[in-house]
Amino acid sequence: MDKNQIPYKIYLDENEIPKQWYNVRADMKNKPAPLLNPATLKPMTADELSVVFCKELVEQELDDTDAYIDIPQEIQDFYKMYRPSPLIRAYFLEKELDTPAKIYYKFEGNNTSGSHKLNSAIAQAYYAKKQGLKGVTTETGAGQWGTALSMACAFFGLDCHVYMVKVSYEQKPFRREVMRTYGASVTPSPSTTTSVGRKILEKHPGTTGSLGCAISEAVEAATTNEGYRYVLGSVLNQVLLHQSIIGLEAKTALDKYGVKPDIIIGCAGGGSNLGGLISPFMGEKLRGEADYRFIAVEPASCPSFTRGKFAYDFCDTGMVCPLSKMYTLGSGFIPSANHAGGLRYHGMSSTLSQLYHDGLMEAVAVEQTSVFAAAEQFAKVEGILPAPESSHAIRVAIDEALKCKETGEEKTILFGLTGTGYFDMVAYQKFNDGEMSDYIPSDEELQKSFDELPKVEID
Amino acid sequence: MDKNQIPYKIYLDENEIPKQWYNVRADMKNKPAPLLNPATLKPMTADELSVVFCKELVEQELDDTDAYIDIPQEIQDFYKMYRPSPLIRAYFLEKELDTPAKIYYKFEGNNTSGSHKLNSAIAQAYYAKKQGLKGVTTETGAGQWGTALSMACAFFGLDCHVYMVKVSYEQKPFRREVMRTYGASVTPSPSTTTSVGRKILEKHPGTTGSLGCAISEAVEAATTNEGYRYVLGSVLNQVLLHQSIIGLEAKTALDKYGVKPDIIIGCAGGGSNLGGLISPFMGEKLRGEADYRFIAVEPASCPSFTRGKFAYDFCDTGMVCPLSKMYTLGSGFIPSANHAGGLRYHGMSSTLSQLYHDGLMEAVAVEQTSVFAAAEQFAKVEGILPAPESSHAIRVAIDEALKCKETGEEKTILFGLTGTGYFDMVAYQKFNDGEMSDYIPSDEELQKSFDELPKVEID
DSSP states (O other), X not given: OOTTSOOSEEOOOGGGSOSEXXXXXGGOSSOOOOOBOTTTOSBOOHHHHTTTSOHHHHHHHHOOSOSEEEOOHHHHHHHHHHOSOOEEEOHHHHHXXXXXXXXXXXXXXXXXXXXXXXXXXXXXXXXXXHTTOSEEEEEESSSHHHHHHXXXXXXXXXXXXXXXEHHHHHHOHXXXXXXXHTTOEEEEESOTTSHHHHHHHHHOTTOOOOHHHHHXXXXXXXXXXXXXXXXXXXXXXXXXXXXXXXXXXXXXXXXXXXXXXXXXEEEOSSSHHHHHHHHHHHHHHHTTSOOOEEEEEEETTSOHHHHOEEEEEESSSSSOSXXXXXXXXXXXXXXXXXXXXXXXXXXXXXXXXXXXXXTSOEXXXXXXXXXXXXXXXXXXXXXXXXXXHHHHHHHHHHHHHHHHHHHTOOOEEEEEEOBBOTTOHHXXXXXXXXXXXXXXXXXXXXXXXXXXXXXXXXX | OOTTSOOSEEOOOGGGSOSEEEOGGGGOSSOOOXXXXXXXXXXXXXXXXXXXXXXXXXXXXXXXXXSEEEOOHHHHHHHHHHOSOOEEEOHHHXXXXXXXXXXXXXXXXXXXXXXXTHHHHHHHHHHHHHTTOSEEEEEESSSHHHHHHHHHHHHHTOEEEEEEEHHHHHHOHHHHHHHHHTTXXXXXXXXXXXXXXXXXXXXXXXXXXXXXXXXXXXXXXXXXXXXXXXXXXXXXXXXXXXXXHHHHHHHHHHHHTTOOOSEEEEEXXXXXXXXXHHHHHHHHHHTTSOOOEEEEEEETTSOHHHHOEEEEEESSTTSOSOEEEEXXXXXXXXXXXXXXXXXXXXXXXXXXXXXXXXXXXXXXXXXXXXXXXXXXXXXXXXXXXXXXXHHHHHHHHHHHHHHHHHHTOOOEEEEEEOBBOTTOXXXXXXXXXXXXXXXXXXHHHHHHHHTTSOOOOOO
């Protein structure tokens, strides 16, 4: 092989890890709409938000003017534990597809949480510790975010209370045990430890829980216990800010080799990874310095961008959280039971929603059997067993690379590989056994959910 | 932090990945004893071995004179997929222990197989492909080696038949599914697909299998099917050769920073990781160029080095494999049912056995509850959730670092972190729930097993 070629894996030096996060909102002409107090329908003030969130995180949440925010030294040190993450040139995948496209992916799975979630977990734990809190509460579904947070809290000696969707708690005990190993207490949700949990259990005694319900419980636990705050792993502006480390590292690595991507692709559930990956590139686009195609990829069974409404909606089912203006399927929307591929949140980051609304980004919905087929094709040649979530981006990266094969274009594609699928083998088994099916919600089903959107006049 | 200090993670550049394996046998005065044909008790010839193993691997197995062997370009390319692995300075662990010792570990878990096993799997698959074979057979217990091999076979388009110990096949379905995802066929062992399997099932209809039995089945399947050979993930000289990449990378990284370890520690089951890690350092010691303390760490419940006999023994329970001279507990020895921490092989690499016999290496046996305690302490500060096997080395590294704290010595400790524990959460759960116990086999129990050692006069 040519010695001067781009290596398979580009690792930045430790001192090249970014020392500031980039806040894309600073460069947006149309800022994301503010969070609303569900009682008053007025924008949430810093004081109101501080009941739920840590003070400095509230500042970050509301700050849409500062483009760069210093990363505290303690967080920089922790980042050195598992960052920089590699930017990988997918030589093997290019060969497999026989495409003239050049494919790169930023791999965030090389840490025990198995995903990019740790980037924000450590930041949120740090600010909680700095504020002198005892601990934090959160919710988790399959457990990626809960695992990341338990690692971060163990590092800073903070209590970590995780409300885990009951069906995952029972059926996916491995991530639960990882959290316990890191010292977190894990409660199956709904539980009798909160009044919202007790209410839900009274109404639906046999329920196996939902993410929205677990959020409601975690928020209640944080606001009713002295010295606790609630933390969230996606959707929020602060999370996108912390996740910008992904895009900043990727851009630094590409710049070193003079590579400019044409297309940047990320999977989108609440938007944490996609927002983080595209941030610095989007900044260039917003400032008119460069142009890129951005593609958000979501499951066809939970199509917030491609079929949702751009409207104010609740972030949780219990309707205790603020309202956010975003692309949403309605807070009552629950993806079909056959949906195995993650990315099941009904809403979307308000920052990404605004960018999409302003035509700065595209979105594509893909079906899960095609996602798992892409995952296995990728795994066999690139070695990494991807998380189902991440595989949404792989699907579209492969599709774009195959288009290049048809047209002969040598486009450069960058996608985010958010994590590994080691804890998703039940879904892989379903696929391997030919028992996985697709599901696309009908217009009627979505309309029913839209009908329950809160009526908010402000725009 | 001082800019000139050693970074948290030392990554070699891609072009610094070793291009040759190092064969420690070339520098040994007392060579490891040859494998014996169980029927004739004479040294196995290359022709005899070639019925079971690939030709070039047989050459490597028997070669005790060439110090360096070129790594074929295809394997070098595959190595770039997941290598170089990081050499990590355990700053956080040092701080936690408040020790003057400097601790480094070579982390081999950042690949989908979750361990160092891939280093040899890809080599063995490559030579099988080069020989024009259809496929390979092997056995696996919990599935690390089977996973590594299925990844390697997927890459080269080889059939991969894995005999998986039945109890693991049923109780640990996740790694089984990873293997299937990479296209391997996985058969619970004992099975009715081999005559040795059928015999065992007749005798013990309810058996949940053993590694020794799975080996026997895999060897039979390889030798009775046209175009197949058997491959093994540990114990063999060829495996230690391939695994020398671990030590070579570690040494190159340390040399770059002028660091010389005082103590080198590795866990030892069959010896693949330990042998690979220490090889180049042991070479220096054998040539009188440097001195190091080497410590093999094994479970107290399966203490091959510390309580075994140095004798010829069968490598498998079915007694179809050649005899190897090694430290052994007897091929009939089975670790206590409460043993959760891996490293359950009755024997040991003959190369390492010879080095240990010649006083060039030490060995320590540790109990599993202390191993899991070390694992959790490590996980909380270093972020990585270690495999139980790897955690044996962590235990002794921590113990040695604490000795330095007492004496005030600034020793440099290097240990091998062979892999991650994501698929071992059942064992962690047992430990978290306080349900894990220790077990040390009695002298009588071991003597019973020693009494069944084959009577071989050659020495």
